[in-house]
Amino acid sequence: MLRRMDAMMNLVDPLAAVAELLAAASAACPHDASRVALATATRDGRPSVRYVLAKEIDARGVVFYTSYASRKGRDLEENPFAALAFHWWETGVQVRLEGPIERVSAEESDAYFASRPRGSRIGAWASPQSAVIPDRAFLEARVREVEARYQGDVPRPDTWGGYRLVPERIELWQDRVSRLHDRAFYERVDGLWRCERLAP
Numbered sequence: 001m002l003r004r005m006d007a008m009m010n011l012v013d014p015l016a017a018v019a020e021l022l023a024a025a026s027a028a029c030p031h032d033a034s035r036v037a038l039a040t041a042t043r044d045g046r047p048s049v050r051y052v053l054a055k056e057i058d059a060r061g062v063v064f065y066t067s068y069a070s071r072k073g074r075d076l077e078e079n080p081f082a083a084l085a086f087h088w089w090e091t092g093v094q095v096r097l098e099g100p101i102e103r104v105s106a107e108e109s110d111a112y113f114a115s116r117p118r119g120s121r122i123g124a125w126a127s128p129q130s131a132v133i134p135d136r137a138f139l140e141a142r143v144r145e146v147e148a149r150y151q152g153d154v155p156r157p158d159t160w161g162g163y164r165l166v167p168e169r170i171e172l173w174q175d176r177v178s179r180l181h182d183r184a185f186y187e188r189v190d191g192l193w194r195c196e197r198l199a200p
Contacts, residue, residue: 008184009195014170018086018095019057021172025088038064039083040075048075054084055112061166062097063104065112067129068159074130076101082165094173099166109161121154122146171198 011017025033032053039049048071056063062084067073076082080102086095113121126142133139146154170186170193183198 008172008174008182009197011184011186011195012193013059014172014184014186014193014195015057015059015061015167017172018062018097018170021088021091021093021095022054022057022086025086025091025093028090029088030090033086033088035086036062036064037085037087038072039085040072041079041081042075043078045079048072054086055162061099061164063108063162063164065109065160065162067124067127067157068161069131070129072130076163084165092175094171094175096171096173097165097167097169099168101163101165104162104164106161110156112162113156113160118154121156122150124160125150125154125157176200 008017022033034054035051036054037049038052039047041047050072052064052066052072054062054064068077080100081098082101083096083098085097086093088094113124116124122143125146126139168188172184172186174182176182179200181200183200184195185198186193186195188194
């Protein structure tokens with residue numbers, strides 16, 4: 001956990017720090033620390049936010065998975081920019097990331113999908129995510145249909161896969177007494193990260 005402002009201000013790779021902060025939060029949090037708020041917007045700028053699970057953080061960005069036909073998937077097709085926000089009460093840290101979105105490769109999506117529990121793979125086929133459905137029975141019937149169709153391996157649907165947020169801006173926020181929090185703001189300029197301190 002980065003508690004000293006000078007440490008927050010002198011990072012060559014703030015994404016590596018985000019991965020370290022997530023690891024620290026995972027050790028401290030009683031619930032899944034990979035939960036992250038994802039904000040998207042339509043072509044005309046109407047915003048929407050929901051929680052997803054960050055499944056990978058590396059030098060390329062932050063990866064999450066969903067249905068391409070979901071509301072967030074439709075937003076990202078219209079407007080391929082998004083923002084993510086982690087907040088971990090247990091470590092007193094908040095991380096914000098903003099930037100363009102890209103789909104991960106089919107191979108990456110296949111590998112992650114294969115790692116999911118069978119029930120989650122069935123659910124990805126059964127649920128027309130974000131669509132209006134008549135009742136719970138409709139969804140349960142779809143699950144039974146998919147279970148009958150795939151007795152063995154459950155392949156990844158073409159309509160489901162990963163997105164990567166490629167950060168152009170990152171903020172590392174550490175809580176302090178009297179709400180005089182530390183905030184280090186990173187912006188990618190000509191391929192390098194420039195850092196400035198922000199007032200709380």
